[in-house]
Amino acid sequence: MSGQDEFEDDLLHAMTRTGEGFRPDQAPLAAGGLARGRRRWRRRSAAAVVSGAAALALVGTGAVYLSGGAGDSRTGTALTAAASGSGAAAASGTAGAASPTASPTASPSASQAVISGDEVLATLRSLLPKGQVTEGKGRGTDDPELRGAFAGADLVLDDGQGKSRVQIGIQKHRKGQSQPRTCPADLKVNRIDSCAVTKLPDGSELVLNQGHEYSDNRADTKEWFAALTGPDGREIMLSEWNSPQEKGAPDSRPNPPLTLDQLKAVVTDKSWDRTVAALQYDGVDNAAQASGMTLEDRQAALGKLLPAGVTVTGITGNEIFADVRLAQGAVTGSLVLRLQKVEPGDKSTEQLFEGSTALPDGSRLKLYGAGSTDAKRPPTADVLRGDGLRVMVAQGSTGKPVLTLDQLKAIASSPLWKAGK
Incomplete structure (x- = not known):
């Protein structure tokens, strides 16, 4: 696994560990x-x-x-x-x-x-x-x-x-x-x-x-x-x-x-x-990589893409990442949605999609989790489209699993996600 892969793996786990927070040096610091x-x-x-x-x-x-x-x-x-x-x-x-x-x-x-x-x-x-x-x-x-x-x-x-x-x-x-x-x-x-x-x-x-x-x-x-x-x-x-x-x-x-x-x-x-x-700014320049879809836009798109019986009960996040809370009857779960514009020829992204599967529309797909070649990561579908939009949908850690890997793939590969708005 390359250094960039490891970084992405860590980032994904960090995003999906919603609610776990950081471990302080001593328990009293929790207050x-x-x-x-x-x-x-x-x-x-x-x-x-x-x-x-x-x-x-x-x-x-x-x-x-x-x-x-x-x-x-x-x-x-x-x-x-x-x-x-x-x-x-x-x-x-x-x-x-x-x-x-x-x-x-x-x-x-x-x-x-x-x-x-x-x-x-x-x-x-x-x-x-x-x-x-x-x-x-x-x-x-x-x-x-x-x-x-x-x-x-x-x-x-x-x-x-x-x-x-x-x-x-x-x-x-x-x-x-x-x-x-x-x-x-x-x-x-x-x-x-x-x-x-x-x-x-x-x-x-x-x-x-x-x-x-x-x-x-x-x-x-x-x-x-x-x-x-x-x-x-x-x-x-x-x-x-x-x-x-x-x-x-x-x-x-x-x-x-x-x-x-x-x-x-x-x-x-x-x-x-x-x-x-x-000094250079630290962290990710979310504004430069934002797709233009607001949280409300993303929630509306998910509402059309989720299987029957699964609903969005809440969504929070920034220009790139969103933490989405789901419900299927009495069962609750979550997913992480990443929507990001990628510069053409970005080497780190190219490395991430090495060995990817080509989709009919020319997009590239990587799957992680059970049923994929990398079962250590949470179930994840990561798609890089020809227009430079990257869509990653991963199972969150709160609640119970609500979506299968195939359903995550269908959501990530949907043309409803827009770039350059």
């Missing part, structure tokens, strides 16, 4: 949506910045927040040329002592700029309080593993009161793809001392949180963070700990070094504008 989202985001950021597991930052729909919020007098100082030499050479030094050399200014080609990991690290260092910086690492838009969709930095800061791990991650989402943030209803369950979500004058959403690394009291290490989501799709998350490591190290100070106001100042600083402009 805190913000805590779950923060941990998922931080794990993804840490993987990208430190370990190189960039796929975690790219494969998911991801969520990220940013915005050119209210900067301070240091605006632009972080845009000084990134420290020359390797990231290791930039790992030691004094934070908060930005060089007075001229900083680059935004240009019409700023969106085409390349931001190095050294520059991301230098930007973060210039916005932190003065202190000794060690273990500095940065990853920029020039990192081939990240494909320009993530930038971040990770370092240890000692301001004279003890060492603290500080980490920042930056991504950019298309409209409608950012996840709204809320504070848990029960802060105590999640070991959160304070949490607030505010709207800034420019429309950005800012989360400020003071909590602990573990909600189950296994350790007292504190994590404070600021998460900023901006109207331009930016998402910046800055985390700090009162320990040189987020996990597995003794606490080195009573609290992390930055106050909530300082965390806010860093994530809202205009110095990040250059990085945000250089």
